[in-house]
Structures are given as structure tokens and as C-alpha cells.
Amino acid sequence: MFRQIRFTVLAAITTASLTTPRDCGSPPFQTFFVLGCAKPIIVERSDPIMYPGSPSEHVHTIMGGDAFDLTLDYDKTQTSNCTTCAVTKDLSNYWVPTVYFHAENGSFLSVDQVGGINVYYQERMDWTDYCADKTLQPFPPNFRMIAGDRLRRRFIAASLEQQAIEYVCLQVNGAAGPPPFPGFPSMRCPGGLQIRIRFPSCWDGVNTDSDDHKSHVRYPADVDNGPCPMTHPVRVPSLLYEMTWHVEAFDHLKGKFVLSQGDPTGYGYHGDFLNGWDLDVLEAALRDPSCGNESGGRLERCESLVPFLQNGRVQNLCPGVGVHVDEERFGVLERLPGCNEVQGGPGDAVLGVC
Numbered sequence: 001m002f003r004q005i006r007f008t009v010l011a012a013i014t015t016a017s018l019t020t021p022r023d024c025g026s027p028p029f030q031t032f033f034v035l036g037c038a039k040p041i042i043v044e045r046s047d048p049i050m051y052p053g054s055p056s057e058h059v060h061t062i063m064g065g066d067a068f069d070l071t072l073d074y075d076k077t078q079t080s081n082c083t084t085c086a087v088t089k090d091l092s093n094y095w096v097p098t099v100y101f102h103a104e105n106g107s108f109l110s111v112d113q114v115g116g117i118n119v120y121y122q123e124r125m126d127w128t129d130y131c132a133d134k135t136l137q138p139f140p141p142n143f144r145m146i147a148g149d150r151l152r153r154r155f156i157a158a159s160l161e162q163q164a165i166e167y168v169c170l171q172v173n174g175a176a177g178p179p180p181f182p183g184f185p186s187m188r189c190p191g192g193l194q195i196r197i198r199f200p201s202c203w204d205g206v207n208t209d210s211d212d213h214k215s216h217v218r219y220p221a222d223v224d225n226g227p228c229p230m231t232h233p234v235r236v237p238s239l240l241y242e243m244t245w246h247v248e249a250f251d252h253l254k255g256k257f258v259l260s261q262g263d264p265t266g267y268g269y270h271g272d273f274l275n276g277w278d279l280d281v282l283e284a285a286l287r288d289p290s291c292g293n294e295s296g297g298r299l300e301r302c303e304s305l306v307p308f309l310q311n312g313r314v315q316n317l318c319p320g321v322g323v324h325v326d327e328e329r330f331g332v333l334e335r336l337p338g339c340n341e342v343q344g345g346p347g348d349a350v351l352g353v354c
Contacts, residue, residue: 024131029292031123031136031237033285033302037063037085038116038315043098045325045338048072049144049213049272055325057351058150058261058338059098061243063117065091065276070324074141077276082318084116086299089308091276094119096197097150097259097269098329099245102342104254108333111257112246114192116315120240120297123286124201124220126227129235136235137203138282139275143236146213147199148270150261153345155182160219164198165269170244183266184257193247193257197271201238202228237286241271262340262349281308 040061046068047056053071062068065080072093080091099111123136148165156162166180170191178187185193200217201224207216218232228235247257258264284304285291291302299305327337336342339352 024127027123027125027130029289029294030125031121031286031291032293032297033121033291033295033299033305034297035086035090035119035121035299036116036312036315037083037094037119038312039063039084039318040113040116040320041066041068041084041093041318042321042323043329044323045327046070047095047272049146049209049274055338058259058336058340059329060095060260060272061098061113062093062095064093066318066321067091067276068093068321072274074143074275077274080276084315084318084320085119086310086312086315087281087305087308088310089278089281089305091278093272093274093276094241095272096195096241096243097261097263099193099195099247100258100260100333100336101247101250101253102255102258102264106334108258108336109250109253110330110333112249114244114246116243118242120238120242121285122224122238122240123235123292124225124238125235126220126225128227134233134235136237136286137205138279138286139236139277140208141275141279143208143275144213144273145199145209145217146270146272147197148268149348150263150268150270151348151351152268153263153265153343153347153349155265155267160223162267163223164219165267166196167266168194168196170194181266183269184264188248188251190248190251192244194242194244195266195269196240196242197269198224199239199241199271199273200232201236202232203234203236204232205234239273258336258342260336260338260340262336262342264342264344267345268349281305 045055065083067080077091101109169189171177202218210216220226288304295301343349
């Protein structure tokens with residue numbers, strides 16, 4: 001059974017830097033709510049965005065609606081009987097790579113994920129958008145996107161995509177921790193390791209997907225705020241995934257943590273989103289002042305979503321989906337599932353051939 005972790009609202013996450021000229025006025029509110037998902041719907045080598053119809057190359061931890069399958073589109077998400085997330089009208093799926101511990105003896109140990117995931121839905125519009133009378137747009141049917149690059153093994157500070165990833169070494173007893181890292185920290189994290197990834201929020205307004213599953217979206221100039229490029233003028237909610245891993249359980253062992261694609265740097269962290277929202281409900285929440293910054297991100301204060309909320313106990317009752325790839329993913333493993341050798345870079349990783 002998974003428990004739901006309480007989210008900590010950080011100023012850097014919740015507050016957009018917005019400079020508004022006097023003649024444009026200020027927006028009446030900015031959308032902000034945090035969707036919690038109590039547990040994964042499945043953990044396996046599945047990725048219907050990158051590898052539709054077949055197993056993916058590495059293991060993902062997947063949250064959301066129980067219609068999740070190797071092949072998935074919007075219509076199929078709507079056949080879900082339940083979701084592991086807090087809003088029953090959100091049948092989307094959210095997934096990230098799974099974390100393993102690579103022991104000194106060469107074995108791999110699965111790392112427990114604690115508290116599910118928090119998905120921040122935020123309005124990150126620029127004053128130029130408000131001056132142009134633009135509004136935040138809901139994700140359309142069949143919208144999907146990927147953030148991050150699974151093959152990356154070095155940090156490029158100027159990359160907006162890499163600036164969107166943070167590793168937070170959590171402390172205990174209220175102690176202050178170090179600033180976020182761009183990859184796996186070399187220090188111990190007594191309160192666990194929280195990994196965050198922010199998605200692009202500028203959309204081309206036409207395509208719900210693209211060949212690389214990225215080109216139809218772009219980051220604004222400052223990653224989570226600032227103007228959008230002219231090629232991608234439509235604002236959609238800025239998504240931020242926040243997931244915590246029980247890394248402190250391995251403090252007594254020698255080794256290092258790796259992502260499931262064989263990444264010991266952490267620079268190859270990535271996230272996937274496939275929209276399954278009831279479109280009317282999502283749009284209502286985006287237009288509802290009670291779902292703005294003053295709510296503190298709490299769903300119970302968002303009047304448009306209150307009728308559709310379910311608590312963590314009910315989320316945990318969603319039984320999950322059947323395994324599509326029959327292989328060992330948990331416990332002590334001789335090698336990572338799939339064809340994933342550990343590659344530390346600095347060049348991009350090379351996909352194996354199984």
C-alpha cells in the first residue's frame with residue numbers, strides 16, 4: 001500500500017515572475033492546483049508514446065487511469081474504471097523512469113517510491129499574453145508530450161530542458177537542505193530524494209503530438225515563465241512532476257543510484273504526459289478563481305474540482321492494470337530490465353540491441 005505524501009509549497013514552484021505594464025492591468029487570478037496520485041497504476045517497461053504497441057526499452061513508474069496500455073489514445077483513457085489520482089475526471093497517465101541502486105557487487109536493487117506523485121498545474125503566462133487578451137488553454141484530446149532526454153549524460157547549463165530538472169536532497173527534523181542538484185547528488189539524503197521535472201507550456205496550437213513528441217511544444221524563455229516563442233504562441237498549463245524515492249534505505253551499502261535506462265548521472269531524467277482529462281472539467285478549473293494561487297494549490301479549495309475528488313484511501317483501492325511485460329522488476333536483479341547497460345557519458349548513451 002502506498003501512502004500519499006503531503007506536498008510542500010515552495011515559492012520557486014508556486015509563484016511566477018510576472019511584470020505587467022500598467023496599461024494591461026493584472027490578471028484576476030493565476031491557475032494553481034496540485035493533483036496528487038497516491039500510487040502507481042503499474043511499474044514496467046511500457047511507454048505508449050515512445051513505443052506504442054510494444055514494450056519500452058526501460059522501466060517506468062506510471063500513475064493515473066487504469067485504461068493504461070501499450071497502445072493508448074484519448075478515447076481509450078476515457079474507458080478507465082478508476083484512477084490512482086485525486087480527481088476522478090482526470091484519467092490521464094503520468095510516468096517517469098524508475099530508480100534503482102547499483103550495488104558494488106554489480107547487482108541492481110529496486111528503490112521504493114514513496115507517496116505517489118504530485119503534479120502541479122500552473123498558469124505561467126507572460127504579461128505579453130495578457131496584453132494580447134490571451135487565456136490559458138486546456139490540453140486538447142490526444143495531447144501528449146515528453147520532457148527531458150533519456151540519452152543525455154552531461155549537464156548543459158544553458159539548456160532550458162535541463163534547467164527544468166531538479167534533484168532535491170530532503171532532510172529530516174526540519175533541517176535545511178542544500179540547493180537542488182541537476183543530477184544525482186553525491187551526498188546522502190536522510191529524508192529521501194525528490195526529483196522534479198517541469199514540462200514545456202508553450203504549444204503550437206495545432207499539433208497534439210510530433211515525431212519526437214517534443215517539437216509541438218516549447219519552454220518559455222525562463223523555463224517556467226517568460227514569453228513563448230512566436231512559433232508556439234498558445235499557453236497550456238505548466239506541469240511539474242514531483243516524486244520522492246526512498247534512497248536513504250541504502251545508506252549502509254556501497255554503490256550508486258541509476259535511472260532505469262542505465263543512467264548514473266541523472267541528467268537523462270524525463271517525464272511523459274498523455275492527456276485523459278474530461279475537457280469541460282479541466283477548462284472549468286482553469287477559469288475558476290477558487291483554483292488560483294490563493295488556494296495554495298489545494299484541490300479541496302478548487303470549487304470546480306471538489307465534486308470529483310477522491311481521497312488517498314480510494315485512490316489506493318484502484319487495483320492497477322495487468323502486467324504487459326512479464327519480467328522481474330523488483331528486488332535484487334542481476335541486470336536492469338530491458339537492454340540497458342550503465343553508461344555514464346559524457347557523450348549521449350547508445351541504445352543497446354537485445
